[in-house]
Amino acid sequence: MLETILKSAFEWRNQLGLLNESEALRIFYGPGESNHPELQHLSADLYKDHLWLTAWKKISSKVLDEACEIMTRILPFKIEAIVLMDRSVVASEAEVVTLRGTSRSGRFAVKEFGVKYLVQMEKTKHPGLFLDHSPLRFWLQQTQKNKTVLNLFSYTGSLSVAAAHGGARKVTTLDLSKHTIEWAKENWANSGFSPEAGDFIYGDTFEWLPKFKKRGEQFDTILCDPPSFSRSKNGVF
Template identity: 45%
Template structure:
């Protein structure tokens, strides 16, 4: 191995160790943590990976770039990565290779014998994390602060969690004392996963409702049922397709929020966030404002939603700050 290659591998080791050290104080508080976030933690080849720790098993996410021979991590880099994780007492890891375009294949073993799934704790919340036969572990780590906020604020609320995925925000609201939580998602498998997470936490099924269906079908239906919620949660994907057509956060934010406001109680709380580098904060705020005015509602900002310290960003790189949103309180 030449001097340049050695220098590169030394740099990789340094970046991994530095990121780990920055998170030292967090390990005792959770079994689920993003321990490396390449876009903010790396200046080199590791900028295209993220590493998440679930007890002593790991997920590695690799964002492939382009179509050429350098689109993926090389064997030497992967070897260094494996050695680093083993030095931290990792028992196994899977890797998900996410192409620049299209749908990734399912995660595959990087080393060790990954379990099918394990139950992990993030503070008071427990969730099932999957490693095999899946494209995602089942927990969006960048919403950890929002789960904590719901744990502290959801008492006695009637909550509607839309685009709920595996329902971690529903669980947080339930554990926070919500009187009832409705969980809505278009995917039946992930909705089943959400119900498993609800039951894992010992929450009562009679204080919940799990709806498999399309947001733009069900929100008008809930309105016709004269349902009003103390809290409505919106965390849509960048795009999705149902039998009714294609949804895009870039184009459909106004009608998305109008539907939510139709079922939000007076003085209710609207939690809205998007995970998109291509929608600016000003565009997002403008569209939410248009929806509010069309429904003659006014809001105050209780808190902003942004990436936590485990998802660092670089100065001068606004696209790395993809997570944006607010917790909004209706003024009546």
């Protein structure tokens, strides 16, 4: 049963040519593609030669082992490592576990629609590239020529990079995490963009919006995708 479900998910993506467009792709999403009692709580994301699995409920070792074996076999290229993020535990206790192979210790680049983004498989809560944003990044590549762009809650800045590849004249990247702002700068530099074409701000969106207004700064495009949970000096939202 597992093989039928996973093969079906892979085959329709392959028929659409999605694997030809990107090295980063969600190859399985259990909540929408399975009614299996365990598999429906699992997703599998491809990052070049790594698979990042996310479990929202506890998955048995038997099902995980079988799923890993099937995905490794049906994908048309070698998978170097499979890692699991178990979201069924308390968020503060969640950590990445390597299930198969040896994952890369540092950041590495993956291509999506011709654009490179840096991802990370170890010592992180997320690889750094949200694959459900893929259509948005593609849209930004097609529509931002000569535009000014403000990317709020920017995380690792992938939307900023996509906008710049689309010809944006100026991109402002803002996030509350110093760690992810530095990651965003790395993403920007890795694409070869000049520092002058981008502003990177470590700060609180709710504090900076009034500052932009006071300065009279306006933007052609504003990207706003806040996290479901965050802490700042002003509290929790």
